[in-house]
Amino acid sequence: xxxxxxxxxxxxxxxxxxxxxxxxxxxxxxxxxxxxxxxxxxxxxxxxxxxxxxxxxxxxxxxxxxxxxxxxxxxxxxxxxxxxxxxxxxxxxxxxxxxxxxxxxxxxxxxxxxxxxxxxxxxxxxxxxxxxxxxxxxxxxxxxxxxxxxxxxxxxxxxxxxxxxxxxxxxxxxxxxxxxxxxxxxxxxxxxxxxxxxxxxxxxxxxxxxxxxxxxxxxxxxxxxxxxxxxxxxxxxxxxxxxxxxxxxxxxxxxxxxxxxxxxxxxxxxxxxxxxxxxxxxxxxxxxxxxxxxxxxxxxxxxxxxxxxxxxxxxxxxxxxxxxxxxxxxxxxxxxxxxxxxxxxxxxxxxxxxxxxxxxxx
Numbered sequence: 001x002x003x004x005x006x007x008x009x010x011x012x013x014x015x016x017x018x019x020x021x022x023x024x025x026x027x028x029x030x031x032x033x034x035x036x037x038x039x040x041x042x043x044x045x046x047x048x049x050x051x052x053x054x055x056x057x058x059x060x061x062x063x064x065x066x067x068x069x070x071x072x073x074x075x076x077x078x079x080x081x082x083x084x085x086x087x088x089x090x091x092x093x094x095x096x097x098x099x100x101x102x103x104x105x106x107x108x109x110x111x112x113x114x115x116x117x118x119x120x121x122x123x124x125x126x127x128x129x130x131x132x133x134x135x136x137x138x139x140x141x142x143x144x145x146x147x148x149x150x151x152x153x154x155x156x157x158x159x160x161x162x163x164x165x166x167x168x169x170x171x172x173x174x175x176x177x178x179x180x181x182x183x184x185x186x187x188x189x190x191x192x193x194x195x196x197x198x199x200x201x202x203x204x205x206x207x208x209x210x211x212x213x214x215x216x217x218x219x220x221x222x223x224x225x226x227x228x229x230x231x232x233x234x235x236x237x238x239x240x241x242x243x244x245x246x247x248x249x250x251x252x253x254x255x256x257x258x259x260x261x262x263x264x265x266x267x268x269x270x271x272x273x274x275x276x277x278x279x280x281x282x283x284x285x286x287x288x289x290x291x292x293x294x295x296x297x298x299x300x301x302x303x304x305x306x307x308x309x310x311x312x313x314x315x316x317x318x319x320x321x322x323x324x325x326x327x328x329x330x331x332x333x334x335x336x337x338x339x340x341x342x343x344x345x346x347x348x349x350x351x352x353x354x355x356x357x358x359x360x361x362x
Contacts, residue, residue: 001162004029005072006083008039008058010127010274011100012074013135015167017046020056022166028058036060038133047130048137048269066090070098070159077103077287084112091117096155098145102188103291104181106148119156120146120177122184124236125168126270128277138270142235143168146177179233182225183240185295186218186232187261192288192312193217195275196319196330202265205258210331213308213338215254218243220306223349224295227302237261245349279319280326288316304349307341308334 001024005012008030020026028044030036039058046052068090075083080101087097091113098119099105110118122145126138143163145156156173163171174180193214194204204210222240225232232240237260242253265271278286292313299306311334318324 001025001070001158003027003070003072004064004068005074006030006061006064006087007072007074007076007079007100008035008044009074009129010135011123011125012072013044013129014046014125014127014137015072015074015100015163016056017044017052017054017135018167019162021052021054022162024162024166026056028056029061029064030058031061032132033060034132035129042133045134046137047134049139061086064090067092067095069095070155071095072098072100073105073109074100076290077101077105078285078290080105080108081112084109088113098159102184102287104294106177106181110148115148118148119159120148120181122174122177122180122235124184124187126268128270128274129282136269139268140168140170141264141268142180143171144174144177144180144233144235145171146174146180148177150175150177174233176231176233179231180235182221182228182230183232183235183238185291186221186225186240186243187238188291189217189221189309189312190214191273192275192316193331193334195273195279195286196312196315196326196334197328198280198326199328200265200271201273202262202271204331205265206262207331210335211255211258212342213331213335214258215243215249216245216338216342217308217312217334219245219249220304220309220349221295223304224298224302224306227304228298237264275316276326279316285320286316288313308338311337 004027005016006029008028016026016028036058043053043055069092071087073083096117096119097109098121099109100121100123106118106120125141128136130136145160147153160171160173194201222244239253239257242250242257275286278284315330
């Protein structure tokens with residue numbers, strides 16, 4: 001297959017390297033000139049369970065030319081609009097953009113190039129950008145590809161086949177890409193909370209002290225998915241239906257799911273989240289507030305408060321600005337807000353007025 005990958009970092013670079021090694025025609029596009037220069041001079045080095053270098057042509061966005069067939073967009077959420085607008089003039093009439101990202105980027109992309117030229121993807125494998133020309137592949141995770149309207153298509157089937165043979169054998173096509181994307185939002189809400197600390201993802205999820213707050217953090221997002229009438233999907237140990245607010249919560253299944261996520265993350269070479277890496281290592285703005293803004297808009301539409309989501313976003317913003325440090329104290333602040341907001345008697349999503357009374361961000 002011929003694929004252009006815009007955003008050659010942890011996700012885009014990992015995908016591109018494996019596909020190129022398997023013989024596919026891959027071009028990498030990235031705004032970091034030093035990364036592009038290193039790839040062109042020395043090849044792209046992938047480290048992890050195996051280490052290999054692959055030669056792939058790389059360019060900066062200003063060098064991009066069409067017509068482009070299949071394009072993977074693998075930039076941070078806050079760069080999605082700019083990326084889609086930059087790709088659009090070069091996209092062939094039968095071309096398509098695949099969102100290899102977090103957030104509701106499919107909607108943003110479709111607003112630029114149209115739904116028929118947008119393909120959804122759910123990505124849950126781990127990776128970290130290490131330095132120019134060097135990426136660490138953390139290990140296997142779920143990868144689902146699907147049309148936005150759920151219909152089967154030849155292009156999805158061909159793409160899944162290519163990814164299965166070149167990269168992840170468990171890559172699958174789905175008729176419910178939105179169910180996976182919303183499930184990822186709920187899981188990612190917990191991952192963002194782990195980035196408030198210097199602990200590993202596995203250690204945070206294993207913490208008995210933090211489990212109630214993490215569970216209700218996921219439940220806030222799941223309440224929005226329910227309001228949007230999304231049928232949620234499970235993946236890599238995460239069972240979203242179990243995390244729903246009481247009375248539908250299954251406490252035993254929640255613990256089992258969190259234990260499975262601890263095991264899943266303990267196997268990965270990527271011990272901490274990409275958000276943590278942006279904060280602690282790369283010291284750059286994260287995509288957290290952009291994603292929170294998307295959830296905030298839906299929360300306002302449905303009259304559902306998301307105080308834990310808002311607090312995590314606010315604290316990460318403070319870390320970005322240097323007014324808060326990474327510490328377990330941040331998790332304790334979230335735990336205390338959870339106790340004030342939901343407590344043992346909470347039986348479902350709360351109103352904005354109740355969130356204000358509890359002292360949460362609304």
